[in-house]
Amino acid sequence: MTAHLQFDPIRLPPECDALRTEVRAFLAEESAAGTFDPHQAKDGDAHSRAFSRRVGAKGWIGMTWPRRYGGHERTYLERYVVTEEFRVANAPVRVHFVADRQSGPILLKYAPEHVKQDILPRICSGELCFVIGMSEPGSGSDLFAAKTKATKTEGGWRINGSKIWTSNAHHADYMLGLFRTSPPTKENRRHGLTQFLVDMKTPGIAVNPIYQMTGLHDFNEVVFEDAFVPDDHVMGEIDGAWKQATSELAYERSGPERFLETFYVLLGLIRALGPEPDLRSAEGLGRLVAQLHTLRRMSVSVAGMLHAGKEPVVEGSIVKDLGTIWEQKLPGRVRDLAAFLEPEAMNRATLAQQLAFATVIAPKLTIQGGTTEILRGIIARGLGLR
């Protein structure tokens, strides 16, 4: 028999309502003050250190972490509310989001006490930006083919090689990177990689921009030449990083950011259609609403399971697979449904602008953070096929 897929109808608890109201009020103030424009698609990708510090001051970074590290010991479901409201408002979270979602939790688990004391409170206050160093010119989805080396030296390690497609590296204060400390073994090709915390100001690190097809600069190549990383910046087991990766995946893959990245085009469509859409538009819109509602219910269900201490890795991968494909197709669906609107229809110009941006970024959605093919491999394994 197949592993049983579980998606219980979990609801966000009542304490989330007050928080949601507070978050909406904050975002409304920020957008009124000109920090970002909810209708301006690009704004969601902007870097704003000042904004992240204000978010930190509200207590909305590191929400679930222990107080002694600057966290707020709130629930994973409360964090869910903050994440989805920020995403839907198109607020610029890039400075703190990676640290909040995945780097911080890794530090919490594997960093020595004094490193936690030093870094985690600064993540929570919105001061620190993290970059993930995984892909290399010769290894993308095949993570365990990474070659960039960390060689043991007095008091630490010397890193040589390069990482690529590193979003935010040019803004980042720290990288959590995967480096080769031993060759793979015959029995286990995943053996030999170690996770390191790297201060991006370390001598011997060069960050070279790679411009994207959007015209924006997000990607970089990060080149290491004898960059020194001290022993206490090793995260977890030497040569054993492969054991550490899986449990974080469900967190990383099932969140609302995995289906809301192009949400603004759907709002734009509703605005452009007006209160009395024709039958074709109404039907098309209704399907999109049903699909979005379904994705959110799946995502909240996974969040509830994580909250309850379960590890729904397959369910999390399914949310990302379905969610990213949906958000990728959304601009095309919206374009179809808006096709017969009069050119002078209300908000048509804004929608056209939003569509142009969403259409150009769409290809990345099913690549970043685990490609469709890799996710489906994980799902197939969960089904007992491999």
Place this chain on the structure above:
Amino acid sequence: MSLVAGEGSNIVAEAAERILADLADPQSINQTANGAWKAPLWDALSNAGLPLAWVPENLGGSGAGLADGFAVLGVAGRFALAVPLAETLAAGWLLARAGLEAPATPMTVAPVRPHDRITLDAGGTLSGRAIGIPFAREAQQIAVLAYRGSEPIIALVETKDCRLADGRNLAGDETNVVTFDGVRPPRSGSAPRHFEQRSLLLMGSAIRSVETAGALETVLSLSVAYANERVAFERPIGKFQAVQQNLARLAGEVAAALAVSSSAADTLAQAGVADDAALLEAASAKIRTAEAAAEGSAIAHQVFGAIGFTKEHILHRFTLRMLSWRDDFGNESYWAAELGRHVARRGADDFWPLVASR
């Protein structure tokens, strides 16, 4: 937090599971030429109080909660059950809205299509026609939602008093056009406040979506088991990435159907059929499970190849039934248009708050 269809957590659903495993095994039923299996199955279901689970004890039912009934329907879907259990549950529920006693016989409900309208005249006589009534031929009574002017009335009619046209759905189950002209219902009563034909359609949509999710669960486990067994090119076909990717997509459709249907069932169980939440949840469930039925059925048949296209194989019991269920209680296009209009009327600023309220 609430559990609706959490496996092993529901005694009523476990009782249903045992009965269906004994008396409604898809393999055995598929090999039987006649309907002789139906009577003993119905007796066992009735003895367990399942068909009238949604009827309070004082109206002749077993008075289980909506959540229990939905859990039973999930099990029924997993067996692609071909007796009017869902329909009798719905009929009992409808009658209870008007405080009417339910008979202890198989029933069905009408109407199940949004544009059918049955009317009750001042003299107490029904008229109108309802298309696609599931199992009308096998039901002794039909619970009807009719309108006397603009007032919704719930009535119980004897099937033998109605005119039935022959018909079957894709899966071969009796599905009839029922004409009510001149029928005088032995029992009738006013529907509660805010209860309209749409309320019945939303409830029916939640029912069909839960059954569809159940059927999809079985389709997935059958498909995975087959892919692991069937050898081609010297290995099980489940070892081929192309097949794995398709089965992963099928799992995604199953997951979507489970999530949205259990959410809708939970919503109706907690808050009834009257508000915006019910529309968003039940309409979305009908739309998305119908999409999953089409997509999931296509993938499963592709995995099974020719053997899955035979009468002898049980796959069609699940795929054809869930494809048929799409048409009951408003199809996915109907609900999509309704939901789209609803969202458009509320406007863009109220859209996310609606989604986030669930």
